[in-house]
Amino acid sequence: MQTLTLSEPARFASVVPGRDEVCVSAAPTSEAQGRDAGTPAPAPCQPVRVSLAPSEQRMMVTMLTP
Incomplete structure (x- = not known):
């Protein structure tokens, strides 16, 4: 699990x-903390293929806003 920003790739x-x-x-x-935000929606997933190299891999991810 990691926190992402709008401009940095996931590592x-x-x-x-x-x-x-x-x-x-x-x-x-x-x-938003302290307010009832309701039931969280399931996290959308996307398939990825992990290569043998490099040892640290990066990818840009997108998320739809509610």
């Missing part, structure tokens, strides 16, 4: 090569 290190999934969901901001 993955020490992952096993092969097929996997990356799932992205929004975390509540400090403004």
Whole structure:
């Protein structure tokens, strides 16, 4: 699990090569804490293929806003 920004790629290190999934969901901001935000929606996932190299891999991920 990691926190992403709008301009930085997701970074993955020490992952096993092969097929996997990356799932992205929004975390509540400090403004939303304390309010009932309801039931969180399931995180949408996208399939990825992990290569043997480089040891740290990067990818840009997108997330739809509610």
